[in-house]
Amino acid sequence: MTDFATPEDIANRTNAAKEAAVAAGRELGLEITEGKVLYELFSVVVHLAPSPVVARIPTVLPHTTTPESLAKRQQQELDVAQWLHDQGTPVIPPSSEVPRKPVQKDGFSITFWPFTDEDKSKEPDYVKNSELTADLHAALRAYPGELDFLSSAEPGFVREALTKLENHPDIVDPADLARAKQEWEILEPLVSDESEFRKAFPGIELQPVHGDSPPANIFAGTNGPLFSDFELITRGPVEWDLGGLGLELEAAYDRGATRNGLRTLDKxxxxxxxxxxAIRVIAYLSCADQLPAMVEFMQPFLHQWRDTDPYA
Structure with a gap:
């Protein structure tokens, strides 16, 4: 792991992503007088004002990510969002102002989305969002695009990241890392090989799923909730989208599943x-050199994880 990024490094990275998005947008024919950063953490989101277009630029990425793998993932996201929109599902679709494909500029890979007004009058309702997730699953069942089995589990990255973290007891306690590696020996075959998953969980149907906790990725549009951020779209069990949410939100999803004629969650x-x-969260601490703040904000999760029974 290299030296940790300083606040100045992160500000420079954000500015470079913004400038790349502005330049790419202008090359595509958009009228842009300035780029306004709307959000930054693992990605930078920029409004290409005054055009009705937002650029999203991933900036904190696993060390195993290549330009080709990132572009493939982004294209899958664009394709599924457009397909859902065409079916009448409430989503944020790709921008219609530019071609539907990721654009490489100055070392960044950029996708373009419509500027969408947000309803900031109330807090997110995760119970409602969990129930709505069943609506998304019902819509995704018919998606015709080709998706890999549990690609969002990123097993290759997790394996290498856990090894990388052996040299950083300042980031992950060695006892925690030892437990994580032991559990990953059991879990990795089940996320890497569809046949192994099917042997372990016979009768569990696989289908397209959002991949990244849709209850936390529903945008509060002024005209209603919109599904968004399909960066980790994959094929797997519907449970993949409800991981770590707890009993109340699981029960909310089950209500939505029953309403949609889908099966309820399998315990x-x-x-x-x-x-x-949980192991993926720990593995992402190997990216702390890019985003040092994650070490602190993941501590509550680690404390909670230590109180759970090991997976065996």
């Missing part, structure tokens, strides 16, 4: 996806 599959999700 053993949920236990599996919760375990995988």
């Amino acid at each position: 053993e599959v949920l236990r599996f996806v919760n375990a995988v999700g």
